[in-house]
Amino acid sequence: MSVVAERLTPARRSAALTHRDVVPLVFGLTVPAVVAELMILRLFTRTAIHIPALEFLAGTYRVAAVLGRFTFHLAAVLLIAALSVLVVELARRVDPQARTAAAATAVFGVTAAAARLELIDTVTTTVLVGTCVAVLVWTAASGRGISSVPLLLFGAAFLAVAAHSLAQQVAAEGGPTVDGARLLYLGEGLALAAAASAPLIIGVRPSRRAVWFGAAAGVLVAGAMIGNGATVKILTLWNFGLAGYFPSPLYGIAVAGVVIAIVTAYRLGRRFDAWALVLLFVGAVGLHSTYQSGLVVAGLSLFVYLTCTRRRSADADETSAAALEA
């Protein structure tokens, strides 16, 4: 049996819940809620306006809109719980990587709370959120080898888009006006590269089924962009911070990469990797709200949690092997 599996899954020694049970328990609820919020609120209620017979479905649409707002509130509550659990779990480790990630996640939490209470302004929020994400990307990527590439690309994309937002906000505060349009192009290109290279995070050759799933999703998205680019692009801009600067097939490849990585992770039983990927790419690179930035922070922190847990398990394996040999 894999020791990694033992360390990541709930303890089976007693019927009482232990601290190791809490991470899968909370994330097992958070990730479906986040996906439901994306599907109902951010996608359905904003595309249903194009249904030709919507006037006959007005009641249904209204119910879906209320449900969408509820899924947002539910996902936000669970996200706060998930971030809190990760801070505690990471802070318990002696591993410097884990403690750095715990500190960055905690700083993000304090920043989001202070921004909500309007104790700090948008410029300060953007700088602190960008810094937390940079520290988490650096922490999550270190020691990962080639599988760090998608994380580094994602981090660079996030920071490029954040720099653009910051430039606008500084101008609003009376600073100089900077033409940051190139930062948006750069950020979007890096985000697409991060998504396309996402299977590297799993580090295993994807199964044929995963490739089929990914290809189908990629063709669907590229086809939708070619067929009705306006609607799809406004949705990608609102939801993921991607304005649709590049040719449609590239977006199909990016979606295919993410889907392949998630399906591969699930088929390997590595649901933590799958959850982290979902959170990272649903949060995406657009600085829309502290909720979406929180998804990115949760995804990156979960990657750090995984890395540290696997390293500890590997150390334990070596110790056991040495003891057996002795």
Added chain:
Amino acid sequence: MGRTGGDTMTSHSDVDVSSVAGTRNLLTRRVGMVLVLAAAVVAAATLQILDANPATSQTTGISALRTEADLGLDPGDGAWDRVPETELPLTAQQTSYPFGGGSVTAVTVQALHDDESLYLRVTWPDSTSDVGTGAPEAFSDAVAVQFPSVAAATVPAVCMGQASSGVNIWQWRADSDAGPPDTMDEIRPNTVVDVPETANEDYPARVVGNPFDAEDAGAVQNLLAEGFGTIGPAEDQAVAGHGEHDDQGWTVVLRRELSSTAGGEPSFRMGEATDMAFAVWDGANEERNGLKSVSAFATLALSNDTVPGAGSGWIIPLVAVMLAAVVIAIARGGMRRSS
């Protein structure tokens, strides 16, 4: 494909789910999951009922600074000179037919308040002043600002809102501001008019309640919407505005009292932020209705601060960068100590 390295327990041979301990453990975890979910559902329902959003918008922020100046609707009032400007990029409306617009690429927004009213000054480049709509082929320049119906609530869809999350739109039109032409000759020279202009009943648009044709219609229409095709006039038309055109383009000032008791119209309170988006129509480009240039949402917040002196705008970014440096230093220090 094998499942080696996975983090689920289902594939491991040493998991005896039929054992008493395993069953109790599974039960305990399921009870835990149900309890966490129940607590989250209650918390989410409370937030929904209170219309409270735990997250904060990270979009471009616009501060409505306090002024003690006796501010009117004059776009050239000197009180605006040192108010910070925010440039919001615009794009062509590409969400609902008819697609179009895009001729204006940005608006510059300033905001002030005097504890009683909110003032917005919007500036955009436009080489032509299109103020007449008397002819079928003539279209007016216009600008609109859109707020969620409940300030600081969940952000609605930026294009006209959505069900359960409506928007309040203030639309200033150059033709309304200019007023109707005095004579038909101004629109169609040498036209003979043989219809007597007498009572209101002779104006069908006025009779059916078209706010544009109302006798007391001002330059700004106060509108409500909950999605495409649902826009209509608000009960009270409490928004005032005035615009002036020069060789650079239009400058328009909009004003409304901070508080509102009318349904679907937000109240602006100190310490609360709300989202705000803009749309611009260029009449010379035949833009009207959905043919317009639109912005994404920005965030408007009322501030107790007064208009800053020259150069003070750098303080906040400087403090923010210093805070970031402190975070990085703490993280590096933590890693060194742990190592």
